[in-house]
Amino acid sequence: MLTLYDFMGSGNGYKVRLLLAQLGLEYTLVERDILKGETRTPEFLAKNPNGRIPTLQLEDGTHLAESDAILWYLAEGTRFAPETRLERAQTLQWMFFEQYSHEPYIAVARFWKHFFAKLTPQQEIELPSRMEKGYAALGVMERHLARNRFFVGDRYGIADIALYGYTHVACEGDFNLDNFPQVNAWLARVADEPGHVIMEHKN
């Protein structure tokens, strides 16, 4: 049985829960509260030395970290995986875009605003730049979606799941998506996919 160490408010964790649900895979969910440092204990660091959720424990006891690497592992051989060499590279291109140019801005701004009553002075200083770069990432997505129904190969796959994780809760970071009609239409298409589950879903 797979065991997923996760925090229910995490978009990175939700990506994995969404794919597991759509694959119909059973798993044990073990919650770790990142707000209480529960991923920085010696016990957890033995599973993932980088101290982050989601971390997936495979049947043989191996631990796998990094949400998008876990998506890749779970999707192999299924309809959610890219099919060609170029589509594999394009899927990874969007996943690295998500982790480098999207998540540090949209997810971090949302984390600060959604989970804490008050920003620290340093967060107040950084917030405008994070918001600006988050909107830039949404702009890149908007332009791509003007000519594509999904991110890669004209069908729903793990690149969409990776980008959906935090885009669909960008509003919780006070991002206004009114000027991103293509992104909104894509969010609706993703939510319409068979087996879709919401973020608070537990197995």
Next chain:
Amino acid sequence: MLTLYDFMGSGNGYKVRLLLAQLGLEYTLVERDILKGETRTPEFLAKNPNGRIPTLQLEDGTHLAESDAILWYLAEGTRFAPETRLERAQTLQWMFFEQYSHEPYIAVARFWKHFFAKLTPQQEIELPSRMEKGYAALGVMERHLARNRFFVGDRYGIADIALYGYTHVACEGDFNLDNFPQVNAWLARVADEPGHVIMEHKN
């Protein structure tokens, strides 16, 4: 013929140049000076809407962005690619670690210190935290390398290339690697690989 749009001082670009050299692939190098905004021109944004190097133009004219996605594309079917489902996921785990937990700290601190005569006030504020998180990433690598010669599958591959890119120039960001003997030994092993080229290498 492949065309690589690149900036010679970029560790992300160097990853791709290193693998291209070790694969013995011919390519046309087109330099774009990121310090002069040459990746944010309309002409370049048509190639990569995210406005970043490295960007690889394939034989059919398709553009591929994100250094680690480009490594994956180039390595497919070669000895630099992971061989099993688990090794593919572990390779991606280290590549996403590199882009999320390593590059934003080590590469960015190096960029500020190496390319500019003076830090901005905001950079001065952020630098201690960037350095701390950079050392944390080096610590994660050190612990893994205490039990492994290379990052995945006991042999040199694209996970090593991804992590080598900025680790080997961490000193240019004033990171002191004296307390990371395993990382130093691994850096030497990577530099000893057949066909290794230095960062300033042009095709």
